[in-house]
Amino acid sequence: MPTDTVTPRQPRGQERVITGNRQTSWAFADAFVAEDEALRWARDRAREAGLRSVSPGAGAALRMLAASVDAKAVAEIGTGCGVSGMYLLHGMRPDGVLTTVDPEPDHQQFARQAFRACGFASNRARFIPGRALDVLPRLADAGYDLVFCDGDRQEYSDYLAESLRLLRPGGLVVFEGVFANGRTVDSGPQPTEVLRLRELLRTVRESPELVPSLLPVGDGLLCAVKR
Numbered sequence: 028m029p030t031d032t033v034t035p036r037q038p039r040g041q042e043r044v045i046t047g048n049r050q051t052s053w054a055f056a057d058a059f060v061a062e063d064e065a066l067r068w069a070r071d072r073a074r075e076a077g078l079r080s081v082s083p084g085a086g087a088a089l090r091m092l093a094a095s096v097d098a099k100a101v102a103e104i105g106t107g108c109g110v111s112g113m114y115l116l117h118g119m120r121p122d123g124v125l126t127t128v129d130p131e132p133d134h135q136q137f138a139r140q141a142f143r144a145c146g147f148a149s150n151r152a153r154f155i156p157g158r159a160l161d162v163l164p165r166l167a168d169a170g171y172d173l174v175f176c177d178g179d180r181q182e183y184s185d186y187l188a189e190s191l192r193l194l195r196p197g198g199l200v201v202f203e204g205v206f207a208n209g210r211t212v213d214s215g216p217q218p219t220e221v222l223r224l225r226e227l228l229r230t231v232r233e234s235p236e237l238v239p240s241l242l243p244v245g246d247g248l249l250c251a252v253k254r
Contacts, residue, residue, distance in 0.1 A: 057084030057244055066113055069141035073108040076134065080107060081177070081203055085245030086114035089175060092199055092250065093118030098172040102193055103127040104159045104186055105177035109138030111203070112152065113145050115175060125152045126166065128178075132156040163189040171195065177203040180220050183227045191236060194253045200237075202227065206247030 062070070062083055073080045081089065089111060093101060098119045103112055106129035116125055129135050135154045142152055155162050159178050163186070174190040176183060183202055190200040205211060205228060210221045228249065231239045237251035 060087040065144040080110040082245035090118035109141035
């Protein structure tokens with residue numbers, strides 16, 4: 028396997044085989060939480076627009092993570108059509124505000140409709156159109172309990188740097204899609220996007236500022252608590 032791949036730290040000869048039973052278990056876990064009509068509507072709009080959405084399992088994990096830090100302020104990179112935002116809002120405090128950034132205002136309009144259909148008041152979400160790396164520097168230092176990154180995967184390392192500034196101590200940063208449909212651990216030649224995901228995984232795992240975990244839901248959720 029090439030030196031730039033990210034592999035589990037297991038004793039030599041004790042690598043775990045991904046069995047059919049394990050894949051079935053992962054599929055069961057990913058579908059464990061049922062989605063309501065508003066979530067299904069937003070997911071359909073995303074599919075029609077050619078956008079990827081977090082899986083139900085990944086969404087449920089986001090909801091739990093937001094609840095676990097009693098999140099009042101959450102920043103989301105990549106609004107899409109609102110699927111991940113609804114999960115985050117469901118986990119946040121009733122007075123919490125989601126700040127969501129996306130370069131496509133049309134997609135954010137779908138998210139507004141979905142949030143209304145879920146019963147969230149308009150002041151629960153702040154929509155900012157624009158490129159993430161242009162918007163994030165304008166957000167408040169240490170002003171957020173959770174930062175969810177689901178934008179351009181080639182910019183994930185830059186998002187990490189901004190997230191460390193935005194998060195309060197004890198806050199969470201979460202990256203979606205770090206498995207890249209299995210390519211992150213594939214030994215074959217990979218595109219730049221995958222190489223940068225591998226770099227991100229190493230950086231988060233080795234950072235003294237972070238307490239990391241990699242959750243095998245959806246296309247992989249990389250989570251870390253800021254010390």
